[in-house]
Amino acid sequence: MxxxxxxxxxxxxxxxxxxxxxxxxxxxxxxAVKDTVLRMHGDYGAAPLCFLCVFLVKYLNAHTGIxxxxxxxxxxxxxxxxxxxxxxxxxxxxxxxxxFNCLHVGGTIRTCQKFLIRYNTQQLHRMLPKCKNEExxxxxxxxxxxxxxxxxxxxxxxxxxxxxxxEEE
Amino acid sequence: MLMFTFVxxxxxxxHASRLLTCGGPCTVSIMSxxxxxxxxxxxxxxxxxxxxxxxxxxxxxxxxxxxxxxFEPTTKKKQNIPSPTPINELIDQLPIVQGxxxxxxxxxxxxxxxxxxxxxxxxxxxxxxxxxxxxxxxxEKLFHAACMTYDVDIICISVTEKLPFxxxxxPVNGAIERGVAFEVSYSAxxxxxxxxxxxxxxxIALVDTCKGKNVIVSSAAEKRLELRGPHDAAxxxxxxxxxxxxxxxxxxxxxxxxxLHAERRKSAGGIIHTTKTSPEETPPTPDDxxxxxxxxxxxxxxx
Numbered sequence: 001m002x003x004x005x006x007x008x009x010x011x012x013x014x015x016x017x018x019x020x021x022x023x024x025x026x027x028x029x030x031x032a033v034k035d036t037v038l039r040m041h042g043d044y045g046a047a048p049l050c051f052l053c054v055f056l057v058k059y060l061n062a063h064t065g066i067x068x069x070x071x072x073x074x075x076x077x078x079x080x081x082x083x084x085x086x087x088x089x090x091x092x093x094x095x096x097x098x099x100f101n102c103l104h105v106g107g108t109i110r111t112c113q114k115f116l117i118r119y120n121t122q123q124l125h126r127m128l129p130k131c132k133n134e135e136x137x138x139x140x141x142x143x144x145x146x147x148x149x150x151x152x153x154x155x156x157x158x159x160x161x162x163x164x165x166x167e168e169e
Numbered sequence: 170m171l172m173f174t175f176v177x178x179x180x181x182x183x184h185a186s187r188l189l190t191c192g193g194p195c196t197v198s199i200m201s202x203x204x205x206x207x208x209x210x211x212x213x214x215x216x217x218x219x220x221x222x223x224x225x226x227x228x229x230x231x232x233x234x235x236x237x238x239x240f241e242p243t244t245k246k247k248q249n250i251p252s253p254t255p256i257n258e259l260i261d262q263l264p265i266v267q268g269x270x271x272x273x274x275x276x277x278x279x280x281x282x283x284x285x286x287x288x289x290x291x292x293x294x295x296x297x298x299x300x301x302x303x304x305x306x307x308x309e310k311l312f313h314a315a316c317m318t319y320d321v322d323i324i325c326i327s328v329t330e331k332l333p334f335x336x337x338x339x340p341v342n343g344a345i346e347r348g349v350a351f352e353v354s355y356s357a358x359x360x361x362x363x364x365x366x367x368x369x370x371x372x373i374a375l376v377d378t379c380k381g382k383n384v385i386v387s388s389a390a391e392k393r394l395e396l397r398g399p400h401d402a403a404x405x406x407x408x409x410x411x412x413x414x415x416x417x418x419x420x421x422x423x424x425x426x427x428x429l430h431a432e433r434r435k436s437a438g439g440i441i442h443t444t445k446t447s448p449e450e451t452p453p454t455p456d457d458x459x460x461x462x463x464x465x466x467x468x469x470x471x472x
Contacts, residue, residue: 014225016394039362081408084401085359087394101229101398126265 005073013065026057028091040082203399204424207387227264253277276300309334316340354389372409381415
């Protein structure tokens with residue numbers, strides 16, 4: 001079977017105030033990326049973005065600020081080199097200053113998901129020492145165990161992102 | 170089992186880091202440690218700014234960062250060289266690096282903005298307090314001197330203005346021979362469109378001359394939103410004309426050889442760097458080390 005080859009970039013949107021992340025939606029991210037590519041590489045860079053079926057925001061987690069971008073395979077490096085120049089995203093009338101941090105480049109969305117589950121588990125481990133009291137700690141330990149056991153399944157993925165929210169409160 | 174690397178006055182530290190690659194998989198993971206050797210210390214701002222910068226750098230996966238103190242001497246009156254604040258006074262507990270179990274390593278770096286040859290005093294005791302020493306020459310004569318004679322680790326390239334001179338092959342090759350690295354910083358390019366043109370133009374001119382060798386890419390960030398992740402920085406330096414491999418080296422192994430060069434400069438004769446390799450792994454015999462894998466003598470086949 002022949003398919004259109006593409007590259008999935010798993011990016012993390014870093015902001016100063018994490019509550020701003022909830023304002024994000026995929027259209028705003030798409031517009032910011034398009035805008036920056038046009039500014040950096042002009043018409044030549046913007047041309048590959050016209051394949052609407054290839055250039056997409058596949059997934060956006062507004063709680064953790066994780067976004068999957070899909071780029072055509074033959075020119076993803078050109079498009080990726082524009083991503084560091086994004087300084088703000090305009091969404092729902094607010095200007096959110098942020099930066100993109102690319103975590104992983106994968107050929108399929110499945111490898112990206114596997115990486116993301118591992119990454120989220122790692123994040124939980126990093127946050128564990130910052131807990132305020134013992135109950136919170138237990139809760140997170142439970143969450144880590146759960147998502148480690150169910151690795152590769154969809155529930156684990158959701159659980160990981162949910163527990164991360166719990167902890168920030 | 171221990172592997173030794175000798176960095177002496179005569180051999181450049183770049184060569185030393187090449188030798189290390191011949192080790193087992195353990196050493197390979199050491200090679201890919203990311204470094205950002207330029208975080209600007211703002212004199213006016215309090216410590217919280219620097220703290221959040223270091224925390225963000227650790228989150229992005231940088232294992233070593235250097236806090237940069239910029240010193241700009243003027244001809245009129247004598248100024249004091251800033252003294253570095255010890256890092257344990259700034260931050261009580263260093264954050265753990267993303268994906269590793271070690272805390273981040275923080276170095277101190279002095280950058281001297283030179284417009285006259287008297288600004289660099291080779292024997293100044295103040296320089297010894299810093300881990301890294303960088304110069305930013307503004308004229309061609311000073312650039313030539315910095316490349317050929319000054320005992321420094323990093324030569325900064327201007328990113329905020331049009332190149333005041335052309336890079337010549339001879340001084341640049343001399344610098345590469347001595348293990349001095351050239352630095353391109355990208356945060357000015359993020360801030361402003363005009364700066365971006367200057368940064369890219371100057372960087373391309375440099376990379377053309379030095380063929381991508383001994384170039385490091387660093388952030389020069391003052392705020393935490395100006396930092397970029399190591400993979401992004403490597404990919405960004407493709408715009409500067411670096412090849413894929415050189416771009417990756419610009420954020421990892423070249424930075425490491427700069428740090429080793431600095432240690433060599435501070436000690437009298439040389440340094441020994443030891444690396445533990447896994448016990449199963451047998452080290453290659455010394456005469457095989459320089460030859461690529463395909464050219465090594467094959468082990469004899471027995472019946």
